[in-house]
Amino acid sequence: MTPRRAVQHADRSQVRRLARFTCSALLVAGALVVWTVRTPYRSGEAVVSAWVADHVLAAPVFAYRPEALVFVGRPVRLGFQVTPECSSVIITISFLLGSAVLASFASRFRLRRILTALALAGLLAMVVNLLRVVLIVLASSAWGRGIGFGLSHEYVGSTLTVFGTAAALLVYFGLLARDRTRVGAA
Numbered sequence: 001m002t003p004r005r006a007v008q009h010a011d012r013s014q015v016r017r018l019a020r021f022t023c024s025a026l027l028v029a030g031a032l033v034v035w036t037v038r039t040p041y042r043s044g045e046a047v048v049s050a051w052v053a054d055h056v057l058a059a060p061v062f063a064y065r066p067e068a069l070v071f072v073g074r075p076v077r078l079g080f081q082v083t084p085e086c087s088s089v090i091i092t093i094s095f096l097l098g099s100a101v102l103a104s105f106a107s108r109f110r111l112r113r114i115l116t117a118l119a120l121a122g123l124l125a126m127v128v129n130l131l132r133v134v135l136i137v138l139a140s141s142a143w144g145r146g147i148g149f150g151l152s153h154e155y156v157g158s159t160l161t162v163f164g165t166a167a168a169l170l171v172y173f174g175l176l177a178r179d180r181t182r183v184g185a186a
Contacts, residue, residue, distance in 0.1 A: 016107075020103050020104060020107065020111060021104065023100075023103045023114075023115075024100045024101075024104040025100075027096050027097070027099050027100035027103060028096070028100045030096050031093045031096035034089060034092055034093050034096065035089075035093060038084060038087070038089045039068065041087065041089050041092075042068040042083075042084065042087045042089065043063070043065045043066065043067075043082075045068070045082050045087055045088065045126075045130065045133065046063040046064075046065070046068040046069060046070050046082045046133075047065060048130055049063070049070055049082070049130055049133040049134050049137065050062050050063035050071075050137075051063075052130065052134045053070070053134045053137040053138060053141075056134070057072070057137075057138060057141055059072055059073045059077070059141060060072075060073060060074050061137060061141075067081065068081060068082040068083075068087075069081050070082065070137055072137060072140070072141045073141075077141070078137075078140050078141060078145065080133075080136065080137060082133060086129075086133070087129065088126045088128075088129035088130075091122075091129075091165055091168065092125065092126070095118055095121055095122050095125070095168070095172065096118070098172075099114050099115070099117070099118040102114050102176075109176055113175060113176060113178075114176070116175060117171070117172045117173075117175035117176050118172070120171050120172075120175065121168040121169065121171045121172035121175075122168070124164070124167060124171055125164060125165060125168040128160060128161070128164025128165075128167070128168070129161070129164065131160065132157045132160045132161060132164070135152055135156060135157065135160070136149065136152045136153050136157055138152075139156070140152065
């Protein structure tokens with residue numbers, strides 16, 4: 001390798017490291033932003049869940065955005081609060097932080113592949129959680145708070161969360177495993 005090529009290679013390598021560090025910092029910042037806006041995030045989940053459930057149920061379903069509440073019926077028969085534990089916010093933050101670590105320390109994976117895996121796995125986790133909340137609303141509306149809510153929230157909802165998170169992780173690591181390139185490019 002000529003001295004000129006060696007300098008160009010070193011320059012490219014430094015640019016790649018800077019790009020990976022910058023991306024990692026942005027992902028950590030994204031996790032902090034999601035944590036900071038966790039209440040509006042939960043409210044958004046409540047609104048979308050209410051909208052979907054409203055189109056499935058005969059009774060009206062609506063959300064009270066500031067408190068992340070979902071109501072069924074007018075007058076209200078049932079009310080649900082989407083708590084931080086019932087939200088996909090923690091899973092989203094986990095994926096953001098895990099991707100930041102990979103972007104910083106796992107040069108085997110291309111940044112584009114990490115970001116694609118993050119986007120698809122995060123979207124899957126959010127959709128599964130949305131379906132879980134809608135299922136809880138529908139079951140509670142059909143069978144009441146005792147049986148409907150108890151079964152759908154504690155058993156079916158928990159199972160959906162576990163399998164949904166596992167599916168999101170499979171998508172995430174599956175996409176990363178398909179990246180066979182020894183990284184040179186970001």
